[in-house]
Amino acid sequence: MKKDTRVSLKNLFISISDKNNSKKLLTRESEQELAYKVLSGDKAARELMIESNYKLAHSIAFKCYKRSRTKKIDFEDVLQESKTGLIKAVDRFNPSKGYKFSTYATWWIKQSAQQFISDNSSVIKIPNYSRILNAKAKKVIEDYKLNFGHTPTLKEISALLDVPEETIKTSVNIPTNYVYIDEEKDDDNHSGSVFTVQETSMNPEEYLLHEENIKSIASIFNTLKPREEMIIRLRYGIQTSENQSRFLLTDEEIKQIEQK
Amino acid sequence: MNKNKSLKEVSEELSKINIKLGVSGVRQTINKSFEKIIKEYADIHEQKLEANQIKNLAKDTEIQKIFAEYLSQHVKR
Numbered sequence: 001m002k003k004d005t006r007v008s009l010k011n012l013f014i015s016i017s018d019k020n021n022s023k024k025l026l027t028r029e030s031e032q033e034l035a036y037k038v039l040s041g042d043k044a045a046r047e048l049m050i051e052s053n054y055k056l057a058h059s060i061a062f063k064c065y066k067r068s069r070t071k072k073i074d075f076e077d078v079l080q081e082s083k084t085g086l087i088k089a090v091d092r093f094n095p096s097k098g099y100k101f102s103t104y105a106t107w108w109i110k111q112s113a114q115q116f117i118s119d120n121s122s123v124i125k126i127p128n129y130s131r132i133l134n135a136k137a138k139k140v141i142e143d144y145k146l147n148f149g150h151t152p153t154l155k156e157i158s159a160l161l162d163v164p165e166e167t168i169k170t171s172v173n174i175p176t177n178y179v180y181i182d183e184e185k186d187d188d189n190h191s192g193s194v195f196t197v198q199e200t201s202m203n204p205e206e207y208l209l210h211e212e213n214i215k216s217i218a219s220i221f222n223t224l225k226p227r228e229e230m231i232i233r234l235r236y237g238i239q240t241s242e243n244q245s246r247f248l249l250t251d252e253e254i255k256q257i258e259q260k
Numbered sequence: 261m262n263k264n265k266s267l268k269e270v271s272e273e274l275s276k277i278n279i280k281l282g283v284s285g286v287r288q289t290i291n292k293s294f295e296k297i298i299k300e301y302a303d304i305h306e307q308k309l310e311a312n313q314i315k316n317l318a319k320d321t322e323i324q325k326i327f328a329e330y331l332s333q334h335v336k337r
Contacts, residue, residue: 066322217330220300227279228293234270235290236328237263 026052028100035095049090049101050083056102057086057109064113073120078113085112133171136161264325294318297327 026034026049034052037045061082065075089105118131140160144152157172158165221229232238265273267283267290274281281289295318302309309317317323 214330214333216304217297217301217327220297220304221331223300224293224296228289228296231270231274231281231286231289232293232328234273235265235267235286236325236332237265238328238332 024052025055026101031101032095035093035101038090038093039095046090050087053086053090053101053105054083056105057082060106060109061113064110064117068117068121072122073117077120078116081116082109082113085109088112130171133161133163133167137168137172290324291315291318294324294327298323301327 031049034045034049038049058079061079062075064082065073065078085108086105089101089108092108093101093104095101115128118128119125137157140157141152144156144160152160154165154168158168161168221232224232267286270286271281271283274286295314298314298317299309302314
C-alpha cells in the first residue's frame with residue numbers, strides 16, 4: 001500500500017511537469033499549415049506538431065493509466081508509449097480530409113497506450129486477439145443472459161461471434177487473476193487475488209522519500225482550517241489521534257463563545 | 261483508512277454537530293481545501309502549476325484519495 005501511494009504521487013508530478021513542458025496549442029489554421037509542411041517532409045514542422053500535441057498524449061495516457069488500475073506499470077512508460085502513438089499520428093495525418101488533428105491522433109495515442117498496458121499488466125503474455133475475443137465473448141454472454149435468462153452454450157456463442165468453438169473455449173478460459181508464490185496471505189481474507197508489495201521492496205532512498213512525503217503532507221494538512229480538516233477527515237475516513245472535538249468549532253466561533 | 265463517506269453522509273454528520281452545510285457546500289469546501297494542499301505540495305516540490313491546473317487536480321477524487329491515504333498513514337503511527 002505504501003509503495004502504491006508513493007508511486008501515484010510521483011506519477012502525478014511527472015504528468016504535471018510534462019504538461020508544463022509542452023508547447024502552446026495550435027490554432028486550426030496553423031495546424032493545417034503545419035500538417036501540409038509535415039507531408040512535404042519538413043522536419044522542424046514535424047517536431048513542432050509533435051511537441052504542440054504533448055498535452056493531448058498526456059491526457060489520454062493519464063486516463064488510460066487511471067482506468068487500468070494496474071500496479072505493475074509505471075505511468076512514465078504509458079506516457080512514453082502514448083507519445084509513440086502521437087508520432088505515428090503526425091506521420092500519417094492527411095490534412096486534406098478536413099478533420100482536426102486531435103480527432104485523428106486520439107485513436108493512435110489510445111491504441112498505443114492501451115496496447116502497452118494490456119501487454120504489460122499481467123505476468124503471463126496473452127495475445128491481443130485472444131484478449132479482445134475474451135472481452136467480446138464475455139459481452140455476448142452477458143447480453144444473452146439478459147435477453148434469454150440463461151447462459152448460452154459454446155455452440156451458440158460460436159455462432160453469435162462467428163468464431164470456431166475451440167477458439168472460444170481457449171479464449172474464455174484465459175485466467176484474469178493470478179496468485180503469486182511469494183504472496184503474503186492475509187489470515188482474515190483468503191481471496192488471494194491481491195498482490196501485496198512487501199515493505200522490503202522499497203530501497204532506503206525510496207523509503208526516505210516516502211517518509212518525507214508523509215511528513216510534508218501532514219504538515220500541509222495542519223495549515224488547513226479546523227473545519228476544512230474535519231470535513232476531509234470525515235469524507236475519507238481518516239481518524240485522528242487528537243481530540244475530535246477541536247474540529248467542532250472554528251476559531252471565530254470559539255472567540256464568539258468566549259466573549260459571551 | 262476507514263470507509264470513505266459520501267458527500268451526503270458528510271453533510272449529515274456535520275448537521276449532528278450543528279454545522280449546516282449542504283452537499284455542494286461540502287464539495288466546495290473539500291475542493292478548496294485540496295486546492296490549498298496541492299498548491300503547498302507543488303511549492304515544496306518546486307513544481308510550477310497554473311491556477312486552473314491546481315483547480316482541476318483538486319477536483320479529481322483519485323488525487324484527493326492519494327493525499328488522504330498519505331495522511332492516514334501518518335496518523336496511524
